[in-house]
Amino acid sequence: xxxxxxxxxxxxxxxxxxxxxxxxxxxxxxxxxxxxxxxxxxxxxxxxxxxxxxxxxxxxxxxxxxxxxxxxxxxxxxxxxxxxxxxxxxxxxxxxxxxxxxxxxxxxxxxxxxxxxxxxxxxxxxxxxxxxxxxxxxxxxxxxxxxxxxxxxxxxxxxxxxxxxxxxxxxxxxxxxxxxxxxxxxxxxxxxxxxxxxxxxxxxxxxxxxxxxxxxxxxxxxxxxxxxxxxxxxxxxxxxxxxxxxxxxxxxxxxxxxxxxxxxxxxxxxxxxxxxxxxxxxxxxxxxxxxxxxxxxxxxxxxxxxxxxxxxxxxxxx
Numbered sequence: 409x410x411x412x413x414x415x416x417x418x419x420x421x422x423x424x425x426x427x428x429x430x431x432x433x434x435x436x437x438x439x440x441x442x443x444x445x446x447x448x449x450x451x452x453x454x455x456x457x458x459x460x461x462x463x464x465x466x467x468x469x470x471x472x473x474x475x476x477x478x479x480x481x482x483x484x485x486x487x488x489x490x491x492x493x494x495x496x497x498x499x500x501x502x503x504x505x506x507x508x509x510x511x512x513x514x515x516x517x518x519x520x521x522x523x524x525x526x527x528x529x530x531x532x533x534x535x536x537x538x539x540x541x542x543x544x545x546x547x548x549x550x551x552x553x554x555x556x557x558x559x560x561x562x563x564x565x566x567x568x569x570x571x572x573x574x575x576x577x578x579x580x581x582x583x584x585x586x587x588x589x590x591x592x593x594x595x596x597x598x599x600x601x602x603x604x605x606x607x608x609x610x611x612x613x614x615x616x617x618x619x620x621x622x623x624x625x626x627x628x629x630x631x632x633x634x635x636x637x638x639x640x641x642x643x644x645x646x647x648x649x650x651x652x653x654x655x656x657x658x659x660x661x662x663x664x665x666x667x668x669x670x671x672x673x674x675x676x677x678x679x680x681x682x683x684x685x686x687x688x689x690x691x692x693x694x695x696x697x698x699x700x701x702x703x704x705x706x707x708x709x710x711x712x713x714x715x716x717x718x719x720x721x722x723x724x725x726x
Contacts, residue, residue: 446460636656636722
């Protein structure tokens, strides 16, 4: 993620001594993203990721980090938080909450095949099922309430046609969220941001999911829609790649079959997933925060996807 809070290896030595990772060798800031300050940390006992949380609070963070631990203990491929000598997985660094987690092996896959999409669909279903008995609750902080709050803030910055699309789609999603179909959708903890660059692969073998700091409790189908809208599209046009779509959905369905309500809701949730990221990219583009390393994403990308989801709905679920 972007580095908002600079940290040197020298000043980190004292703070990191509380963790059983051995002597530190190297520290490197991670430039991508816009929410937290992340660093690759090389130490005597392995490779880790240090995160300093810029928005999430000490009160909110237990949901995310204990969810990762919960999933790791149930053989879901995710980073495992490292506890300090007192058993804490969240501690203060420069007055902000911080954590160290294990670093997954592999690299992200910028050009996924149908096989990659099947691997992701399979593990996503396993993740949803594994989190069913997770006891902590955190709402999806980028869900409908946030859409309602944020839309008026970005509307003045965008052209009239985009204003109409954003306002109309928000009204459509508000109505759907109040429907009986929506209330019947299975739900629980979700990743909510499972893009290509949040998944590691070793060749065609899945290395794991990471960056859970947008996770929250929402419908499982919304999580599938967010994932498909990135993994199974042509990035230039937003059009769906049917082979990747089918690979992901069939792999997911084989682990956790889709329900009748999900069949009905599928086209609408794909639109909701596109709206969520169009809106957040508009916000980050027009109302950015200062950072040492920051590259806002192009909002037009998810506007294209939303328009395509409206005019060319993806076929039904398996």
